[in-house]
Amino acid sequence: MTINHSAVQPYPIIFAFLATLVLVGCDESVNPILETDRQFTLFGTLDMASDSQFVRVVAIRPTLTAPDQKLNAVFTSRQADTEETIQWTDSVYTFEDGTVGHIFYAPLRVLAGKTYLIKVKKPDNDLVTSAFTLIPHRLEPFVQIERVQRVITQVVARQTILWWSLEEDPYEVVQWYRFFTFDNYSFRDIALTHVPFSEASSSHEGFWDTTINLVRDRDSLLANYPEMFVRGYLAGLGITITVLDDRFKAPGGVFTSAALGQPGTLSNVTNGFGYVGAVGRFTAEWRLQDTTAMFLGYKILDNEAYPDIAARTWDAPIGSLVEEQ
């Protein structure tokens, strides 16, 4: 084969290549902030134990600078069953660090097992940021009778409480003892936290239980509150468990900013970010048998002599718990 070198020229190849490349890549604009339908970030919980609810609303903004104090938003909640709709009120709140946030609130007592729909929108825009949240179903406790044994010189006294339908550890467990004193004719609750509940607790199919070590509790109370064994009368004891809604779970089991800070992680908000959770709080209250109480060294009231006090034993709100020192 003979190639005529003079017939093959480099210039057309070069110019064709250059012309092709020059035609591309002329757009020099760039905007790193994408357009989005997401308007608000919501953070908060609907708490069964509270008669008012609070949810933080943050407007998603295109600049880093902090938002001004105006947040033009309409916030409503609706209970799915009754369709009862409540409009919430904005409160412009200045935090300790001087920054300002919008916390919407409403007088609302949420009910176990009910679904609530949160909606936030701007008045001039049909786009709605919303979140469904399901309040945990009611959990029923079962308090087993205390087991008291004497092993040589030691006394073992335990009591197990079962929570039906709870199959995993609750978010929080608070155990407390309630005493009555004639000093100001009142009840006093002392919370015990020295026993990690997970040590004496376990999940089962259909229930979760925890076992109280009555002797160790008694020793702790005696060490820290000896006056309760002199002037106080053991009125009862109880456990309050706090459970979160089914979706309120940390990825990997640990709640950290590093993990949850990624937008969209642990979020139930449509057209927005954040999480509106639900909190259920359930309490079991009971009395020890008189013989057990006295055996452990507590003084007990004669209920027949003071029927009015006995009747009021469980009336006092549990919120008056005194943390163990």
Next chain:
Amino acid sequence: MMRRLSLLLIIVVLGLAEARGQNAVLRGFVTDRADGQPIQGVNVVLTDEGDAFLGSASSRDGVFAISGIPPGRYFLAASFIGYSTHRDTLVLEAGEIRPYNFALDITSGVLGDVLVEAENEGAGAAGVAAGIQSIRPRDIQLIPSPDLSGDLASYLATLPGVVSSGDQGGQLFIRGGEPTQNQVLLDGILIYQPFHLIGFYSAIPSAILNVSDVYAGGFGAKYGGRMSSVIDISTRNGNKQRFSGEFSAAPFISAGLLEGPLIKGKVSFLMSGRFDVIEEGAARIIDAQLPYAFNDQFIKVHAIASENTRISVTGLRSYDRGILGAQTAADADSIKNQVTWKNDAIGARYVMLPTNIPVEAEILVSLSTIENSFGPEATPSRHSRAREINASANVTHFNPGFDIEWGMYFKFNQLDSELSGLFQDLNDDTEFISNAGGYVQTEMPVIERDDMDLTVEPGLRLSSFPSKGRNFLEPRARLIFNYGMHQLSAAAGIYHQEFVGLSDRRDAGDVFTAWTSSPTGRVPQAIHFLGGYQINPWPWLTVALEGFYKDLEQLSVAEWTSFPRFTIRIQPATGTVRGADARIEVNAGPFYGFLNYGYSKVEYVAQQTEIEYWFGPGGYSYSPPHDRRHQANAVGSLNFGGFTLNVRWQYGSGLPFSEALGFDEFVLMDGPKDQFEEPGETRVLYAYPYGGRLPDYHRLDISAEYKVEFGAETALTVLASATNSYDRTNLFYIDLFTLERLDQLPFIPALGLKLEF
């Protein structure tokens, strides 16, 4: 250890066997008679009165060696482009090792009449062979630049697969590798950060260059310690016959070079210095903030110690200081954001051709230091220093038909850092790490025929870090197959990098680099594969295609976070780089030019703990900020009427960056919260990490030079150049938080002068 000693013994015995055998060896140095420079690529051929034909091409040091020569009478011819052919008649005795040094005279002729090998492999813009490309000073002079001193950095940025941070930053990414994964050697001395903050310049002006071999991947066993690429630069020796020099002035730098004999014909010096004049020049021309200062100084003394030995001492210093992203005068004065780096490197090199054994031996001792700081120079908020002391020996063993190269080295490294918590996982401390090892590689001709030849270059490198308890065995291999006008090449290898440079790549404007030993406790590793094809269909045209794949393990990248933080945590990552280059080189009379196109895809897979929660199991795959998918470069040079017109057009598709949906405040919902207690933390609502692309980059640079000669040795060159001729607004980076954009340099007209004497 015993194995290594055994290997060494075998090689030495082989050499002695050659010396004692019946065949003769001819070896020596080839130099340029005019200035005493070694000439690389000289074809030295022996023929007898029959059909015998033996040949060799000279190395960078001008060393040639022909072994396996049966005793007898031979005609020697040595030729090289631009030099008159040297001829001689030799009678070689059995077992003789004949030293033979000679010099070539420059002529206006072209090719000699006998040619074994045109030039070193990889020469020319399309002359890439298994990842190697050789860059000569005359290649660099083709690239339009705003000054007359010419610089390697400008040329490197025209190579496909080389991604530059642009006009500012001084960062080069070669085929997916980070800047600190590139090894730059200057006469064998490590230069940690060889590029200046202004992207046109490296610390190495073209005037001191002899040749630069760029190994974009698949490099041989001689090189180690970096996992991406090697740029092996050899510098010129000073003129051994007369004093000469050059001075140039232009809007960015003023440069000067002096060279000459210290002992005529025996010892020479070469010294060069460049200093920026940005404040007085370029900043005024473009009326913009260019708060950069840089300079570099180079000195080399070279001596012909004896007929068989050469000694050189090389030193380099460079200094850079600047504030990236300065938009206003206040920004430019804000030294708290100032980055500074200083290179100091010095080394001595001893090359000898022993009289009794057919080897070339090189002994190198060097000291290299980089200091990098952020903030005021006197009281930086962050500071990092790396230092390497190197002692190495390289031996090339000339055997009939094939050469064996082997070497040993000992390195001592010191790493200091004071990072003010920039990297949360790194403690500020001083590390002392020793490293010893060796390598062996050979070049074996498997097929040698008139119409085709196949050469295989297997190699093995051993690195040992006693203080870390780590040893690495790294097999390497290269293959070159020539068949007529066609050439096929391939290379593969395993590479490790114990010392890594960490930068916060989340911010393109942050070029502070902290040197440390593998921060995740595991040493980064790369496996390279590449294969290429080259053809010369016509004398004026060379076309080359090359594909490559790199598998990267144990990378350290910044942990992903949605919070605007000044400190980062390191997370492990893996990566792949795949791509292909196409190059066309045209050499047609007064016109020379090349076009190239590069496609590259770099993917990192980050292994951060939380990633599984965000993107599912298996890590998340993303394109790091240097993943430029498409690149094209067109360079043309035309000589007419005493003028030289150079044109370069560069195109690069947009680099990845992270887009956001906006900002909000984040409250950690780790249970029931009192919303009045938690102000929250400002959060960036990022879309997918590095999911966006910046606009494409393109730029046209033009320069015209006219040289006026005054006598045989004095000349004045005048340069007029237009950088970014059509004033393209190329984006350097955009600040997500302020939405301010920082652009690359605008249209820069420049005039320059160079006086040579």
